[in-house]
Amino acid sequence: MNTLREDAQLLHEQVAPHLSDDQADDYDVDALETLFDCYVNTYRVPRNAAFDSVRNHVLKEADVDTEAFWASLRGGDQGTTEEPLPLAECTADGAWVTVRAKIVELWDPREDSIHQVGLIGDESGRLKFVAWAKSNPPVLEEGTTYTFKDVVVDEYDGNYSLKINSRSEIIEHAADSPETISSVGTMTTVYDGVFVAMQSQSGLIKRCTDPECTRVIQQGECSEHGSNEGEFDLRIKGVLDDGESVQECLFTAGMTEVVTGIDLEEAMQLASDALDISVVERRLTDLLIGRRYSVEGPILGRYLLVGEVSETPNRAFAQGYHDAVDDLLSEYGYDGPGLTAENIEDLPQTYDAPVAARGN
Ligand SMILES: [Zn+2]
Known part of the structure; x- marks a missing residue:
């Protein structure tokens, strides 16, 4: 496993191109190493979950354009x-x-x-x-x-x-050549990974009411059709991570209900109770972050349009998590009943940590 220093260096390589000049010092390798140390040794985030937690924290705190960030991680052929x-x-x-x-x-x-x-x-x-x-x-x-x-x-x-x-x-x-494409767009992709990030404009959104237009409107404005009441819709734009790559996934309202149990009606009720539309995105985030899913669907642009989703029967945590918890328990000499690597639901989950960090 990487040292904290190596993780800090890797994270620095990933985020540095996305920071403004006056942020560079706040997130240099030393600062990131301090952050890792704090997560692992103060907040007790399991060692191999720390990278995702710290990265999410930095992306949020530094207000990084996450869409550009995930796009730049992909690269490729x-x-x-x-x-x-x-x-x-x-x-x-x-x-x-x-x-x-x-x-x-x-x-x-x-x-x-x-x-x-x-x-x-x-x-x-x-x-x-x-x-x-x-x-x-x-x-x-x-x-x-x-x-x-x-x-x-x-x-x-x-x-x-x-x-x-x-x-x-x-x-x-030529029409009879082996290069000819016969069937268009029939391929679906399967991706297994941990839900690591919720992207902006997820949850309850409003779409333009023009029947020809499905654009998401912001502050009551469609970029094409101007001022507009809008129509509620529910969706998730999220990032799955399999440890080697990331995949951005789009869940329609129907798929959002399948994966979270929350349908459009309930989402509207949540927003109305809280007088705040963004409460839905936070609720969905709480439900999904850190859990492991298998999704399948066609790739549209950079998104996998989820047509099927199942939570994998295995644990919701990344490979190696049990070992990390065992190490942590033995490091602190914990041998009390009931709390083992097989029974770690009671431990704080990784996504609790950034909240705690913000609270201090
Ligand atoms: Zn429009």
Whole structure:
């Protein structure tokens, strides 16, 4: 296991690019090591759960843009003409990628600067594409499969698209060639991990009432349709962590009910009782953080859209947790009845720690 110093260094590498200049000193390696020490030795957070706890604490306290943070942790492959990148993995804003996909739909361009716009798909999913007129691209046909070499992933508002530019190369595949994509977007992904973070705009949200628009409105404003009463909806945008990677997951209202037992009606009641909409997000966070789930669904942009979820029958804690608790118990010479690594529900859970830290 890493030393606290090594954990502090690793965390520093992860968060430093996301801090402003005047925050850099507050979260240098020494400061982070002190924080780890405090969590492990003062708050008694189990050693191997400390990393997540300290990281969540820092992200929150330093007000880090968590969406950008998790995106930057992913990195990864960019694809080649022989082994194109699945569309589902085109999730790094600004990355140059090579994909192979079928034109699912062409839309009418709304601007002269756009040559063609539409939807492409491969087995893993679908993405919007845009070909700019000034890049002089070929004319793409619906139903035909192409390899798109050196196109750029673009993210706007959490939605991903691919931009064809003047350096992109487009290779057409004959209908009977082995490269042809036959079934679009049928692939689902399974991910097992611990629910480590709740993202903003989770819980009770309001959506624009325009029937063509499902945007989340903030402070009663839709970015497209202006001032708007809005309609309540319930959802979770959360992060699962399997110890090697993270996966952002989107739970619709129905899936939120499956995983937490709270439906839209109850969420609205909670908010109304508390006169505070954000109480729902806090409640869902309390219910989910630290628990281990298996989720399955298609990848849409950077989110796994959860279609199935089950809490794994194993313990809700990461591998190695029992050993850490055993160490902790023996370190403090605890041999009282009832409290063992197999029976640690009574111990403070990891997510209690940041609350305690804030209270001091
Ligand atoms: Zn709208």
